[in-house]
Amino acid sequence: MSKLALFGGEPLFKKERPLEDRWPETLPEDLEAINRVIESGQFLGINHPEIEAAEKEISEYFDVDYVLLMGSGTASLHAAVAAAGCVPGDEVIVPALTFLASASAVLHHVCIPVFADIDPVTYNLDPKSVETKITNRTRAIMAVDLHGLPANYEALRKIAEKYNLVLIEDAAHAMGATYQGKKAGALGDVAGTSLMPVKQLATCGEGGIFFTNNVDFYNRASMVRSFGEVIQKDKPRAYNAFTLGWNYRINPIMAAFLRTQLKRLDHYTNLFISNGTYLSKGLSELPGVIPPYVPEGSTHVYHMYRIKFDPKAAGYDVHPGRFAKAVEEAMGAEGLPLRLYQNAPIPGQAMFRTKEGFGNGVPWSLPGTNPIKYDFEEYTNTLEVLETTRCIGKNGSAGPWYFRNRETMDLYLNGFRKVWENLDEVVDYAEKMEYSPPWSILAPSTRGVWVEVTPTKKG
Ligand SMILES: Cc1ncc(COP(=O)(O)O)c(C=O)c1O
Known part of the structure; x- marks a missing residue:
């Protein structure tokens, strides 16, 4: 001994x-991909051939109809919340154990994260706890494929159907994982993932992917990605925002590097x-x-x-x-x-306990919202x-x-x-x-x- x-x-x-091994692994083909963008001299993050090619390859690999590359995982999840039709004051159920960004994506849309407890065996969202959290303002459930294991979609989908809720998937930990033969990223009605350099599928900086099979969700997220505008290839820009949008675009170097990583x-x-x-x-x-x-x-x-x-x-x-x-x-x-x-459970973080958010108690203080108390000790x-x-x-x-x-x-x-x-x-x-x-x-x-x-x- x-x-x-x-x-x-x-x-x-x-x-x-x-x-202390490095990640993502960089091979000559990854460097060639980066060089391809630099040598092309085109760096715009929209309608770029590398971004379009990457989106097509991702859509085929994950078997999802519509894909958007985004500037980060948080951006992709915010776009998912927007695509789900959430409006200010709506509630989205999020697991108490996750990374903060699952909940902050909800806040970014002036919506209210409501936390449900996890299953003590899988560490993923507990469907029984989810059901107890549903109110008249619940609009969506965000399931997180925590640690790389897909959540319990069979049970969560039943709840989503019963209460007419959108099922959002946070697949940030789980690229490459599968659930009943389908790939993580393809398991919710809409999904987001992160490509930052500690993730399973990583790029050489920040990035994210938005996934959906719903064309309306896709259109909404696409406007969120770029100033609320509809950008049509080969058509003059109309300079007409249809909704509030952000600049959530990815850098084409990230897209090119991602293509070789995806292979x-x-x-x-x-x-x-x-x-x-x-x-x-x-x-x-x-x-x-x-x-x-x-x-x-x-x-x-x-x-x-x-x-x-x-x-x-x-x-x-x-x-x-x-x-x-x-x-x-x-x-x-x-x-x-x-x-x-x-x-700690996410609702134990100071922002929730003080309801700091946007300031002035927003979004929790908006008219028509349900009173919410964040008591992290509830998540036993x-x-x-x-x-x-x-x-x-x-x-x-x-x-x-x-x-x-x-x-x-x-x-x-x-x-x-x-x-x-x-x-x-x-x-x-x-x-x-x-x-x-x-x-x-x-x-x-x-x-x-x-x-x-x-x-x-x-x-
Ligand atoms: C579960 C989870 N969701 C969302 C995110 C946010 O991704 P990003 O850092 O790319 O914005 C992360 C990671 O960092 C995460 O771990």
């Missing part, structure tokens, strides 16, 4: 690679799935280590690999939050980082998951470069085996350590509090 690095032993892993998405996805499955198989041999659950009919692409720790199953009567924190520290000391992904499944789980990786970094390499899987497996061989000591440490739950990091109500910034101008 070797001594844990946390207690003065030799760390298992001291190098940078493969944990390799299947290759990467196969690696992520086979390495993630391998890791899960190894980890399930350790008592009290619960790898991500993959329901039948779905594939998980492990954008985030969230592990649940159950001390009881490991034979210890210790607080589960303390246990998870001690395991995180022991693994970190071995050079194999684990991290929290989100510290989310709280329990945050306290008892950790994701593989360092702060700010996510899955793709970890799950590309089998070597990384073996490093983590060996790390967990070493920690599990020393569990008596780890539990002893857990019982004595200072402890507060992850959400205690949230500052109390912070309306009007700004952090100090350094001026851009020097001197």
Whole structure:
């Protein structure tokens, strides 16, 4: 039995690679794609041949009729909220565990995010909780394919049909994943995804994709993308805005780079799935280590690999939050980082607690809106998951470069085996350590509090 690095032993892993591998992978064909745009001298983000070609290829790959490349994932989700016909004061149901942007896309359209709890096993939106949140102002449900596992669309679609709601898919974590044979991005009535450089399908900067099979949704989103205007190829610009639009256009360099990445998405996805499955198989041999659950009919692409720790199953009567924190520290000391992904249910963030939004309480103060109270402690499944789980990786970094390499899987497996061989000591440490739950990091109500910034101008 070797001594844990946390207690003065030799760390298992001291190098940078493969944990610090780069992503997205750049091959000569990606550089050629970038050069193609630069050499063409055309940089406009609309009706550009690279953007049109990329949209066509994406539409074919995902089997979705209409596709728009956008400037970011948040922009694509905002366009999805607009396309869904949401108007100011409408409510959109969003999971309490996601990245903030799922909810801020709703706010960007002056609509109100209403949070539902997650399923404690899949970590995705719990359909039962969704149903309890429906009101006379609910217009849409935003399902997030969290961590790379598609949400429960069968149950969510039934609810959407029953209450005449639009089903929006946030597929930002799940490019390459499938649900009952269909690809993530094609699972909602309308969907958005992110292409920023930590995502499964990434470009060399910021970008997003809007997807739909509904021509009306497409037309609306297309106006949202470009100043509210209808841009028709080969026709003079009418300079006539039909609705409020933004500049949500993508840079053609991002589109060209994306085209070569898309060609390799299947290759990467196969690696992520086979390495993630391998890791899960190894980890399930350790008592009290619960790898991500993959329901039948779905594939998980492990954008985030969230592990649940159950001390009881490991034979210890210790607080589960303390246990998870001690395991995180022991693994970190071995050079194999684990991290929290989100510290609190999204409604615990200061903006919701203070209803800061646009200022003056908007959108929550708009006439005709339902009173909403954001009480993050209501989301008991989310709280329990945050306290008892950790994701593989360092702060700010996510899955793709970890799950590309089998070597990384073996490093983590060996790390967990070493920690599990020393569990008596780890539990002893857990019982004595200072402890507060992850959400205690949230500052109390912070309306009007700004952090100090350094001026851009020097001197
Ligand atoms: C679940 C989720 N939704 C939306 C977004 C927003 O994407 P972007 O950063 O490209 O605006 C992100 C990511 O960053 C995300 O993780």
